[in-house]
Amino acid sequence: MSYTADTNRYDSMQYRRSGRSGLKLPAVSLGLWHNFGAIDDYEKCRTIIQTAFDNGITHFDLANNYGPPPGGAEETFGKIFKQDLKPHRDEIIVSSKAGYGMWQGPYGDWGSKKYIVASLDQSLKRMGLEYVDIFYHHRPDPETPLEETMAALDLMVRQGKALYIGISNYSSTETQKAIEVLNALGTPLLIHQAKYSVLVRWVEEGLLDVLEKNGVGCIAFSSLAQGVLTNKYLTGIPAESRAASERGNGALEKNALTEDILNRVRKFNEIAQQRGQSMAQMALSWVLKDPRMTSLIIGASRPEQVTDSIQCLKNYSFTNDELEAIETILK
Numbered sequence: 001m002s003y004t005a006d007t008n009r010y011d012s013m014q015y016r017r018s019g020r021s022g023l024k025l026p027a028v029s030l031g032l033w034h035n036f037g038a039i040d041d042y043e044k045c046r047t048i049i050q051t052a053f054d055n056g057i058t059h060f061d062l063a064n065n066y067g068p069p070p071g072g073a074e075e076t077f078g079k080i081f082k083q084d085l086k087p088h089r090d091e092i093i094v095s096s097k098a099g100y101g102m103w104q105g106p107y108g109d110w111g112s113k114k115y116i117v118a119s120l121d122q123s124l125k126r127m128g129l130e131y132v133d134i135f136y137h138h139r140p141d142p143e144t145p146l147e148e149t150m151a152a153l154d155l156m157v158r159q160g161k162a163l164y165i166g167i168s169n170y171s172s173t174e175t176q177k178a179i180e181v182l183n184a185l186g187t188p189l190l191i192h193q194a195k196y197s198v199l200v201r202w203v204e205e206g207l208l209d210v211l212e213k214n215g216v217g218c219i220a221f222s223s224l225a226q227g228v229l230t231n232k233y234l235t236g237i238p239a240e241s242r243a244a245s246e247r248g249n250g251a252l253e254k255n256a257l258t259e260d261i262l263n264r265v266r267k268f269n270e271i272a273q274q275r276g277q278s279m280a281q282m283a284l285s286w287v288l289k290d291p292r293m294t295s296l297i298i299g300a301s302r303p304e305q306v307t308d309s310i311q312c313l314k315n316y317s318f319t320n321d322e323l324e325a326i327e328t329i330l331k
């Protein structure tokens with residue numbers, strides 16, 4: 001079936017500026033960490049991407065190692081891009097990353113210039129793209145000088161292989177240093193990608209202040225805690241779920257679903273119901289209530305999850321009573 005993008009796709013999505021840059025991102029972006037590997041049904045992957053784009057999700061987040069196998073998600077995305085999205089290249093923001101183990105030997109991991117340059121070349125080939133819009137260093141490398149890693153990212157921009165630079169999983173102190181090195185090189189940091197949800201709050205302890213002060217955006221990941229903050233696990237572990245899938249590569253595992261967490265999630269759900277939201281919607285609204293958040297990246301295993309999750313944009317203001325109740329339950 002050929003794809004024609006919905007002509008109303010820009011009617012309801014909200015777009016937020018990333019820090020003090022010129023770039024706006026959709027408040028809800030889509031990530032391809034899981035569900036887009038070679039083991040996943042291609043037509044389903046395609047429908048998820050189409051549904052996202054039809055609803056104004058213009059940003060697709062990838063990394064060299066997403067799959068399985070590593071590289072698999074970039075290959076799936078490349079195929080869908082060629083089939084459906086190519087005419088819309090100038091309407092979409094594609095990001096990729098390097099920083100985790102990708103190939104054997106001393107040059108396939110961490111943050112050397114050798115690894116970063118080779119990895120982006122491989123990613124571009126897999127996706128069939130001439131450039132990515134955002135290229136990230138995926139995690140800090142304690143052994144490579146930060147100056148070398150940042151210079152490699154700057155080089156990618158100068159060579160036209162990336163338009164903007166991001167970092168992910170860097171602490172506040174490491175982020176401040178990276179910002180200074182990149183400013184000196186003339187390629188300002190666009191955005192920091194950080195794990196942030198009602199359950200994981202480290203960005204509140206300094207990172208968001210550093211980013212705001214320096215005019216850098218923030219994009220959250222795993223704001224649904226990989227599905228824990230949805231109604232999925234309230235009464236057990238469904239066969240079709242990430243926790244049951246044993247996908248590895250950091251995917252949610254059954255033992256994370258303790259009775260303690262599930263009891264707290266059930267109470268969280270009661271607040272969502274009082275607000276007239278699904279639990280997923282409330283968990284996402286909670287992240288987006290902070291104007292310093294440029295966007296958040298949702299994962300989805302089916303198109304209905306995308307359409308459910310984006311409804312979070314209908315209400316992301318909370319009363320003090322709601323916020324206090326959430327703190328008491330979850331923090």
Ligand SMILES: NC(=O)c1ccc[n+]([C@@H]2O[C@H](COP(=O)([O-])OP(=O)(O)OC[C@H]3O[C@@H](n4cnc5c(N)ncnc54)[C@H](OP(=O)(O)O)[C@@H]3O)[C@@H](O)[C@H]2O)c1
Pocket residue numbers: 030031032033034035061062138168169193194220221222223224225226227228230231232240241242243280281297298299300301302304305306308309
């Ligand atoms: N920079 C980094 O280090 C890093 C790390 C992790 C992730 N990320 C990025 O962030 C993206 C999202 O991460 P994530 O997959 O952990 O995100 P998430 O949004 O917390 O979890 C996604 C999962 O939640 C479930 N779900 C989603 N919407 C739902 C809904 N409306 N109702 C019920 N269940 C729903 C689905 O689980 P089922 O599959 O069980 O249906 C889905 O696969 C990744 O794809 C990646 O781009 C970055």
